[in-house]
Amino acid sequence: MTAMEKLSDHLAKRRTELRQIKKSGQKIIGYIPGGYMPEEMVYASGALPLCLIRGGDPEPVAESMAYIPRFIDTFCRCQIGYRMMGEEVLYQLPDIVVTPIGDINQRAIADLWDYYTDIKTLRYGVPHNKREDAFEFYVGSLQEFKLRLEEFTGNQITDDKLKEEIKLQNRMRELLRNIGALRQPGKTPVISTRDFIKLHHAAVWADRTVFMEIIEALYEELKQKEQVDSDKPQVLLTASTLAMGDGKILDLMDEVGGEFVFEDAAEGLMPYAHDVSLDGDPIRALADTYFMKRVPPAWFRPTRERVDYLLDMVKEKKVSGLLWYQMLYRDGYDIQSYSFQKEFEKVTGLPFLKLESDYDTSEKSPFKTRMETFVEIMKQGRN
Amino acid sequence: MYYDNLFTICGYTEEEIEKQRPRIETFLERMQVNNEAAIAHAEKTVTGSYDVDMVSVQKFLWVLMNSCVDAVLARDEHERVINCNWPFPVQMTLAMMDAANAAGDKAWVGMPVQIFWMVGGTIFDILTPILERGELIGQPAGKAHCAQYQIYTGAIDMGILPKPDLALGSGWFCDQAAETEEMMHEIYGFEIFYLDGVNDWDWGSWPNLDERAVKYSANTIRLALERVKEVGGFETNEEQLKEGFKYVAKWLYAMQNITRMISAADPQPISQANVNLPYLLWAIATEYRTEAVEAIATMVREVKRKIDSGEGVVPKGAPRVYLALRPNVDVMPIRMIEELGLCLPTVFVDWLCPQELTKSKYTDMLEKIAEGLYRRPQLCSASASLEYWNTLVKDFNMDAAIISYAYNCRPWAIPPIMAKRDIQQELGVPAIVLETDGYDTRNYSAQQLRTRLESFAEVVKMNKEMKAAA
Numbered sequence: 001m002t003a004m005e006k007l008s009d010h011l012a013k014r015r016t017e018l019r020q021i022k023k024s025g026q027k028i029i030g031y032i033p034g035g036y037m038p039e040e041m042v043y044a045s046g047a048l049p050l051c052l053i054r055g056g057d058p059e060p061v062a063e064s065m066a067y068i069p070r071f072i073d074t075f076c077r078c079q080i081g082y083r084m085m086g087e088e089v090l091y092q093l094p095d096i097v098v099t100p101i102g103d104i105n106q107r108a109i110a111d112l113w114d115y116y117t118d119i120k121t122l123r124y125g126v127p128h129n130k131r132e133d134a135f136e137f138y139v140g141s142l143q144e145f146k147l148r149l150e151e152f153t154g155n156q157i158t159d160d161k162l163k164e165e166i167k168l169q170n171r172m173r174e175l176l177r178n179i180g181a182l183r184q185p186g187k188t189p190v191i192s193t194r195d196f197i198k199l200h201h202a203a204v205w206a207d208r209t210v211f212m213e214i215i216e217a218l219y220e221e222l223k224q225k226e227q228v229d230s231d232k233p234q235v236l237l238t239a240s241t242l243a244m245g246d247g248k249i250l251d252l253m254d255e256v257g258g259e260f261v262f263e264d265a266a267e268g269l270m271p272y273a274h275d276v277s278l279d280g281d282p283i284r285a286l287a288d289t290y291f292m293k294r295v296p297p298a299w300f301r302p303t304r305e306r307v308d309y310l311l312d313m314v315k316e317k318k319v320s321g322l323l324w325y326q327m328l329y330r331d332g333y334d335i336q337s338y339s340f341q342k343e344f345e346k347v348t349g350l351p352f353l354k355l356e357s358d359y360d361t362s363e364k365s366p367f368k369t370r371m372e373t374f375v376e377i378m379k380q381g382r383n
Numbered sequence: 384m385y386y387d388n389l390f391t392i393c394g395y396t397e398e399e400i401e402k403q404r405p406r407i408e409t410f411l412e413r414m415q416v417n418n419e420a421a422i423a424h425a426e427k428t429v430t431g432s433y434d435v436d437m438v439s440v441q442k443f444l445w446v447l448m449n450s451c452v453d454a455v456l457a458r459d460e461h462e463r464v465i466n467c468n469w470p471f472p473v474q475m476t477l478a479m480m481d482a483a484n485a486a487g488d489k490a491w492v493g494m495p496v497q498i499f500w501m502v503g504g505t506i507f508d509i510l511t512p513i514l515e516r517g518e519l520i521g522q523p524a525g526k527a528h529c530a531q532y533q534i535y536t537g538a539i540d541m542g543i544l545p546k547p548d549l550a551l552g553s554g555w556f557c558d559q560a561a562e563t564e565e566m567m568h569e570i571y572g573f574e575i576f577y578l579d580g581v582n583d584w585d586w587g588s589w590p591n592l593d594e595r596a597v598k599y600s601a602n603t604i605r606l607a608l609e610r611v612k613e614v615g616g617f618e619t620n621e622e623q624l625k626e627g628f629k630y631v632a633k634w635l636y637a638m639q640n641i642t643r644m645i646s647a648a649d650p651q652p653i654s655q656a657n658v659n660l661p662y663l664l665w666a667i668a669t670e671y672r673t674e675a676v677e678a679i680a681t682m683v684r685e686v687k688r689k690i691d692s693g694e695g696v697v698p699k700g701a702p703r704v705y706l707a708l709r710p711n712v713d714v715m716p717i718r719m720i721e722e723l724g725l726c727l728p729t730v731f732v733d734w735l736c737p738q739e740l741t742k743s744k745y746t747d748m749l750e751k752i753a754e755g756l757y758r759r760p761q762l763c764s765a766s767a768s769l770e771y772w773n774t775l776v777k778d779f780n781m782d783a784a785i786i787s788y789a790y791n792c793r794p795w796a797i798p799p800i801m802a803k804r805d806i807q808q809e810l811g812v813p814a815i816v817l818e819t820d821g822y823d824t825r826n827y828s829a830q831q832l833r834t835r836l837e838s839f840a841e842v843v844k845m846n847k848e849m850k851a852a853a
Contacts, residue, residue: 069799069816071793101582103558104558104582104797107765108793111586111797114586115586115766123586124581125583125596125599128577133602137595137599141583299562301564301577302568303565331527334521334526335522335559335562337521338520338522339521
């Protein structure tokens with residue numbers, strides 16, 4: 001059995017395990033994706049973090065219409081749908097939902113859970129810039145979060161415990177970095193974007209010990225894999241959200257003959273580019289990595305850091321085009337795509353394709369047509 | 384001249400028109416309304432929207448028109464232009480205006496987009512092509528982008544409003560404002576400095592505000608003032624901030640007066656369409672403060688006279704209905720509701736509820752500003768909005784609520800369905816949710832609104848009659 005098969009096997013049983021964990025009395029801390037909640041802190045409190053990362057299904061979107069007007073980001077809207085429909089076990093498990101508030105779409109998730117469910121949310125603010133006062137505010141948010149977690153779980157989060165957890169999470173980040181780095185420009189990726197994203201999703205709900213064993217083994221497996229030249233147009237994928245279950249564009253890219261070789265997403269990928277320092281105050285160290293070092297989402301202002309990062313990645317990964325994938329009504333991404341596309345095309349001369357999803361089944365065909373054209377343009381560009 | 388009558392309707396004297404003629408003509412040209420047809424359309428729009436026979440209405444229109452001329456000509460008449468963009472603290476803008484004036488008036492400070500849509504929408508009715516331009520610049524149609532910022536982008540791109548040297552952007556309440564400004568910075572290159580906020584209030588915590596978040600927002604105001612000093616060449620002092628506070632307090636007091644008088648009267652003495660004008664001036668900073676205060680004082684007197692003489696715009700005893708959003712540039716929905724025989728005792732956020740009026744614990748002026756912003760429920764959180772609406776419906780003894788909301792304002796798009804549920808189930812008052820827009824009249828149709836409101840009005844009237852019979 002390969003490492004990826006082991007992972008699938010583990011995830012297939014994980015919901016049942018999580019139910020048992022909940023029955024055993026261990027607190028389960030749900031949280032929204034976005035990378036502003038350090039999982040280390042939850043583990044150090046003795047609770048279990050569980051990211052609410054499902055998406056891609058039309059039914060929860062339709063369900064959400066009973067609770068909120070449709071002009072909020074699709075992923076954020078459908079989070080209440082998953083809970084209220086009752087079909088997804090993961091959404092029935094949290095004892096509380098942590099929502100770092102970045103933009104209003106994320107705040108909507110918290111508002112919906114607070115109003116329509118008996119599960120309360122624990123909110124803290126994420127500033128929209130990296131000025132010194134903003135960093136200090138985020139540090140304060142994490143300090144407050146720590147106190148509230150301690151109160152909620154009844155367990156003290158000591159610096160030593162926190163550092164232990166940081167070490168483990170650092171190893172996870174390192175492995176994800178190493179695995180990602182095995183993908184070389186011009187070569188068929190040794191791990192597909194679909195599988196790489198699957199690792200990120202698993203990281204936020206799998207059993208951590210099992211998951212670490214699997215990715216240690218996976219890294220060894222992949223290192224042995226022969227690097228084969230690729231004749232497919234290679235594409236950088238940037239997304240507002242890559243939810244667990246939202247595989248439409250990944251499947252379509254296979255169908256139309258292109259391949260993703262690098263992916264960036266504010267929600268759906270855990271920020272793995274930087275480790276957390278083990279020196280000094282662990283809370284400040286967490287804030288430094290989770291807030292200052294990470295590439296910010298499109299709702300940040302100023303937004304230059306993200307734009308420059310994407311342009312650098314395009315150069316570094318030597319891709320033939322960029323696919324911008326966003327949820328419908330995610331304002332920050334929609335607005336940023338306008339000036340970004342202009343600059344991207346001017347700087348790189350490469351094709352840019354923007355796709356917006358409402359997790360609707362009927363999107364598939366138009367997406368396919370547009371992606372076919374996109375791939376054709378890249379092929380012609382290469383010739 | 385072909386435009387003299389319009390300016391007379393807007394409260395200008397012949398002497399003022401003569402004196403201002405060169406400025407007026409440049410203004411009309413910049414606004415692309417320097418022709419008889421456009422002016423005739425403006426006259427029809429403004430007289431159809433407001434009761435221009437009311438002296439206060441003329442005075443308000445005068446303040447709006449003058450402020451808009453200044454905003455459009457800001458670059459022609461000043462060395463530097465500093466924009467403060469909604470949602471933005473009015474007190475702070477007023478203080479900066481005074482500071483700029485005290486420093487020799489080389490810099491113009493104002494809230495151009497708001498004053499522009501007020502005049503461009505409610506007087507000239509020219510916003511559609513400007514919105515369409517905005518839609519071409521990163522805010523496409525059908526994606527629920529903020530129409531106010533589409534207008535801002537369109538007006539800057541079309542050269543109606545000047546590009547500023549510095550824009551103080553708002554990121555403390557919503558994201559769209561700051562995101563659009565960031566895009567404009569990338570396209571046009573002018574500098575933006577953002578006020579920031581985190582919107583992390585726990586559900587149900589309002590009006591108790593997290594001190595850390597208030598102080599964070601206040602500090603961004605402090606940093607903004609420092610940047611204004613560097614770019615604008617003037618320093619805003621404590622005294623000017625206090626004066627700004629005093630003006631806003633005066634305005635709030637007068638608005639509460641009007642709200643109380645209208646809501647206590649039976650029949651409703653004036654159309655809420657006219658109250659749009661002081662509401663609009665509440666939301667912007669203007670150089671013409673003396674005239675604005677005079678206008679609102681006049682409105683108070685006129686309302687009193689109408690109450691005393693028993694005049695009304697709806698039948699006596701009409702069902703009392705709360706309308707949750709002021710349609711800013713188009714008062715047609717307000718007129719339509721009143722024509723259907725429903726009384727609008729208060730609209731939108733005109734009323735300050737008791738939770739907002741507790742004494743501030745802050746002594747620092749900037750912290751007071753930040754706290755004041757978040758004390759307004761609609762600028763704070765969805766749960767605060769729900770509490771405001773529930774309190775209002777109870778305290779004003781409303782027979783129904785029209786939860787109209789700007790569908791493209793994300794913070795305001797969260798609570799309407801919750802509000803309908805609360806008001807109907809907890810208060811037993813019929814409520815309807817209406818998708819609408821404060822700036823873009825293309826987003827709703829008069830006929831469609833009428834169809835929905837007519838049937839709602841029938842239900843409300845029937846309920847009231849049945850209650851009375853019981």
